Amino acid sequence: MTDDRVIAREDLDALFDALHRCGYTVVGPTVRDSTIRLAEIAGTRDLPAGVTDEQEAGRYRLAQREDAALFGFNLGPDSLKRWQLPPDRTVWRARRKPDGELTDFSTDARSGPAGMPDRIAYIGARACELHARAILERVLLGGNHPDPELRERADALIVIAVQCGEAGPTCFCASMGAGPKVTSGYDILLTELLDADHHVFIAATGSVRGEELLAEVPTRRAGSEELAAARATPARAAEQIQRKLDADWVKELLYAHLEHPEWESVAQRCLTCGNCTMVCPTCFCTSVEDVTDLTGEQVERRQQWDSCFAVDHSYMHGGGPARQSARSRYRQWMTHKLASWDDQFGTSGCVGCGRCITWCPVGIDITEEAQAIGAVTHGPARATPAKED
Amino acid sequence: MDEGPGAVSPPTLAVWKFSSCDGCQLTLLHCEDELLQVAGRVRIAEFLEATSASVEGPYDVSLVEGSVTTPHEADRIREIRAQSRVLVAIGACATAGGIQALRNFADVAEFTRLVYATPDYISTLATSTPISAHVKVDLELRGCPIDRDQLLEAISALLAHRRPRLRAHSVCIECKRRGTPCLLVGGGVPCLGPVTAAGCGALCPSYGRGCFGCFGPQETPNPEPLIEAVGWGSDEAVRALRTFNAAAPAFRHASEAAAARGRIGGRR
Numbered sequence: 078m079t080d081d082r083v084i085a086r087e088d089l090d091a092l093f094d095a096l097h098r099c100g101y102t103v104v105g106p107t108v109r110d111s112t113i114r115l116a117e118i119a120g121t122r123d124l125p126a127g128v129t130d131e132q133e134a135g136r137y138r139l140a141q142r143e144d145a146a147l148f149g150f151n152l153g154p155d156s157l158k159r160w161q162l163p164p165d166r167t168v169w170r171a172r173r174k175p176d177g178e179l180t181d182f183s184t185d186a187r188s189g190p191a192g193m194p195d196r197i198a199y200i201g202a203r204a205c206e207l208h209a210r211a212i213l214e215r216v217l218l219g220g221n222h223p224d225p226e227l228r229e230r231a232d233a234l235i236v237i238a239v240q241c242g243e244a245g246p247t248c249f250c251a252s253m254g255a256g257p258k259v260t261s262g263y264d265i266l267l268t269e270l271l272d273a274d275h276h277v278f279i280a281a282t283g284s285v286r287g288e289e290l291l292a293e294v295p296t297r298r299a300g301s302e303e304l305a306a307a308r309a310t311p312a313r314a315a316e317q318i319q320r321k322l323d324a325d326w327v328k329e330l331l332y333a334h335l336e337h338p339e340w341e342s343v344a345q346r347c348l349t350c351g352n353c354t355m356v357c358p359t360c361f362c363t364s365v366e367d368v369t370d371l372t373g374e375q376v377e378r379r380q381q382w383d384s385c386f387a388v389d390h391s392y393m394h395g396g397g398p399a400r401q402s403a404r405s406r407y408r409q410w411m412t413h414k415l416a417s418w419d420d421q422f423g424t425s426g427c428v429g430c431g432r433c434i435t436w437c438p439v440g441i442d443i444t445e446e447a448q449a450i451g452a453v454t455h456g457p458a459r460a461t462p463a464k465e466d
Numbered sequence: 467m468d469e470g471p472g473a474v475s476p477p478t479l480a481v482w483k484f485s486s487c488d489g490c491q492l493t494l495l496h497c498e499d500e501l502l503q504v505a506g507r508v509r510i511a512e513f514l515e516a517t518s519a520s521v522e523g524p525y526d527v528s529l530v531e532g533s534v535t536t537p538h539e540a541d542r543i544r545e546i547r548a549q550s551r552v553l554v555a556i557g558a559c560a561t562a563g564g565i566q567a568l569r570n571f572a573d574v575a576e577f578t579r580l581v582y583a584t585p586d587y588i589s590t591l592a593t594s595t596p597i598s599a600h601v602k603v604d605l606e607l608r609g610c611p612i613d614r615d616q617l618l619e620a621i622s623a624l625l626a627h628r629r630p631r632l633r634a635h636s637v638c639i640e641c642k643r644r645g646t647p648c649l650l651v652g653g654g655v656p657c658l659g660p661v662t663a664a665g666c667g668a669l670c671p672s673y674g675r676g677c678f679g680c681f682g683p684q685e686t687p688n689p690e691p692l693i694e695a696v697g698w699g700s701d702e703a704v705r706a707l708r709t710f711n712a713a714a715p716a717f718r719h720a721s722e723a724a725a726a727r728g729r730i731g732g733r734r
Contacts, residue, residue: 110674112647135695137652154647164643349686350660351635352651355642369626371503371618382643387635388685403686438638438650438660439695 081304082296084267086121086276089147092237092265093120095293096198101235104160105200106153111139113153118200125150132245132431135440145276148201148269151245154436156358157210160197161230162217168224168365168378179376184226198235202263204256204311205248205430207238209358211262215422216361235286238263240307241314247431249320249444255428257318258311265291268307279307320434320444324425327447328416335408339449344404346439351384353433353441354410359426362390385410411443477526477625479504480512482546484532484539485566485594489611490557491515491531500618507625523549527624533559533594535566540591540600547601552624555597556617558610558710562682565610567594567713594713605630610680610710613666634685636660637677640668649676656696658706661687661716678709683716693724700728 084092096103105118108125118124130150131138142149172181202210217227241257250256259266264287268279279299282288299307354360364383369376383390386406391399400406418426427443434442481491495516497504511521528550534540547553558564569577570593578585597603607616616632623630637659641648649655649671657676659668663684670677683689693703703724707717 110647110652112652114645114647135651137648154642154652155645159645164645346691348636348660348688348692349684350638352638352642352648352660355639366631367628368619368631369622369628371500371507371622371625373507373622373626382639384635384639387633387639389633389635401686403688436648436651438648439691 081299081307082280082291083299083303084278084280084294084296086147086278088295089278090120091294092200092290093118095290096235098293099290101196101198103200104197106148106150108139112137113139113150115153115155115157115159115199115201121147124148124201129243130245132247132435133440134247134434134442135437137435144271146269146271148239148267149243149271151241151243151248152203152205152430152432154356154432156356156430156432157199157202157206157234158213158358158360160199160234161210161213162227162361162363162382164382166226166380168380170375170377173374173376196233197230198237200237200239202236202238203241203430204238204259205250205253205428206358207236207259207262208250208253208255208428209430210236212359212422212424212426212428213361215424216359219422235290236263236265238266240266240268240310242269242310244314244317244319245431245435246319247434247442248318248429249322249431250429251315251318252320252322252444253324253425253427253429255430256311257314263287268310270303270306270310277303279303320429320431320442322415322427322429322444322447324415324427328419328425330451331412331416331447334450335412337450339446340404340408342449343407343441343446344402346441347403347407348439349386349403349406350438351386352436352438353443354384354386355382356432356436357414358428358430358432359414360384364390385413411446414443415447476507476509478511478521478524479508479527479529479621480523480525480546480550481510481515481529482512482531483514484530484543484560484597485535486532486557486559486564488515488531490560490607490609491529493556493611493614493617494529497614497618504618504621508621525550527552527554527621529554529556530560530597531556533563533566533596534591534600535569535594536590538589543597543600552604553597553601554605554607554620554624555603556607556612558608558680558682559594560597561606561608561714562596562711563594563713565710565712568708569594570713570718571708596713605632607632608663608665608681613669615667616665632665634663634665636684637662637664637666637668637671637681640664640666641671644668644672646672649674650696656698656702656706658692660684660692661689679707679717680710682711682714687716687720689716689720690723693720698724700724704728 106113107116107118107123113125124147127142127145129142169184171179174180238259263283266281270277362383363380365380367378388398414426555561574592578588620630650657655676658679659677662677662679663681665681704721707721711717
């Protein structure tokens with residue numbers, strides 16, 4: 078919107094301060110339990126300074142960088158989904174009177190296990206995250222009866238995006254048209270520039286809220302060299318991307334190969350643990366159950382993240398679970414993500430973030446599965462070992 | 467149980483012990499705050515860990531702890547079943563045979579010769595078996611010990627005549643819900659979570675320990691690729707799978723396959 082500005086590294090905390098003054102809880106990447114998690118952070122001191130992540134199929138480790146980059150890593154297991162659709166929440170609660178009638182009905186529950194704040198500013202969103210946010214928002218709020226609580230969460234969200242300068246080995250956002258370059262969907266977009274004596278963030282704004290926020294942070298105009306370096310940043314990440322998936326053809330190819338032997342092959346390896354669906358930033362399935370307490374007087378309707386890899390997920394009254402085999406469950410997940418999602422919601426359900434590849438305990442790779450089924454028609458063959466050490 | 471809330475006669479609850487350590491019964495006593503509520507909603511007819519008072523059957527709900535390891539126990543569980551409207555097997559012993567099912571892989575007569583001065587006095591079965599191997603079980607609560615919240619959920623559901631929320635998907639789903647990073651992928655920590663049934667709330671991983679599999683196999687377990695991913699050799703895989711639920715079919719088959727691999731290829 079306005080001209081790009083430059084925020085010095087030491088002035089970036091002013092952005093946190095501005096967000097805090099506006100009543101926002103800032104959520105961003107931070108190192109916890111040897112993993113870069115998304116959590117409430119107070120300022121730049123909580124960011125993973127000088128830390129990077131090494132990812133492969135079924136493997137994730139942190140490592141020290143040689144520089145002090147604040148965003149010099151790719152993605153952890155968490156996505157914005159945790160805030161868009163909390164993993165465990167009470168939809169409503171009520172009390173039963175002795176005559177059996179429900180009273181004190183309340184939808185003002187907002188009681189996720191972590192006591193999740195409802196006004197958050199998310200700092201550090203990458204291009205794939207922004208695409209995933211839009212896809213999940215379409216699913217959750219695009220119907221005729223959007224959940225008002227989730228609507229409020231979505232409307233209140235402020236996004237401080239960060240341009241990727243490096244791609245991880247499990248990234249394939251370019252194939253899905255979801256990155257690595259951030260083009261929209263942010264209030265403020267930061268590009269981190271770092272060399273021996275120079276650590277700054279080029280800041281662009283994408284909304285009025287973003288402009289108002291940036292006005293509260295000390296900035297200067299960006300020089301032409303800095304602007305060129307910022308433009309080169311996502312291009313550098315794009316060159317590093319190794320994995321590919323042919324998004325134009327994958328839908329028709331999966332539909333044409335529902336009985337392909339690869340489904341049985343992947344079922345031999347698949348643990349049906351559901352990790353891929355849990356870390357996926359767009360997988361939205363939940364179970365909804367009513368719970369009573371011991372007295373039988375308090376009742377709650379609870380919604381929890383669920384997975385199409387759980388047998389009960391396809392349970393149908395009178396018929397039992399529709400998808401009993403691992404083969405049918407993996408096929409359901411992959412074909413929904415890459416094919417029927419498009420029929421249902423008008424986009425792919427995949428943004429190529431690679432989390433399902435990294436966090437699969439046995440390193441099953443959705444791009445390799447697509448390749449095995451014949452979906453990838455071009456691109457260099459990869460020869461990456463599934464697991465080192 | 468057929469009486470609704472406010473009925474004059476509360477349902478009777480009996481707690482029975484078979485071959486076990488009493489830990490699952492203690493989980494009921496550990497409910498502390500809720501225990502008075504439980505005591506207010508049911509009439510405790512039999513619960514030796516809590517009271518020596520005893521009421522004759524029949525019972526509306528029987529919680530059965532422990533496995534069947536003696537001929538006497540095999541008879542007794544049939545009597546209890548006949549006296550119980552709803553029978554709930556609680557814990558790894560009652561649902562899979564427990565740690566004592568390690569005898570299933572060995573010669574019990576040899577054990578008794580080694581342990582007892584006069585083995586002739588010992589009347590024991592060759593195997594430790596779950597309650598469901600002997601009588602119809604209406605509900606199973608897994609774990610060593612069982613999970614307090616699952617127990618309260620089961621009792622609440624039985625009192626309200628609704629289906630309890632008990633899921634047998636992997637522990638991983640619980641780890642992800644509570645936001646525990648994957649120990650296996652993120653740190654190479656051996657973890658049985660992907661093949662183990664949920665219900666504990668992913669307790670051990672939240673303290674940085676890999677899942678020990680005390681809730682037994684998840685609904686569609688696939689241990690072989692996990693053993694390979696963790697990098698367990700034959701002996702390590704056998705030890706990991708033969709703990710609390712050694713005789714649960716999926717774990718037993720996987721440990722026997724791992725043991726066979728060890729015999730063929732030596733220690734991997």
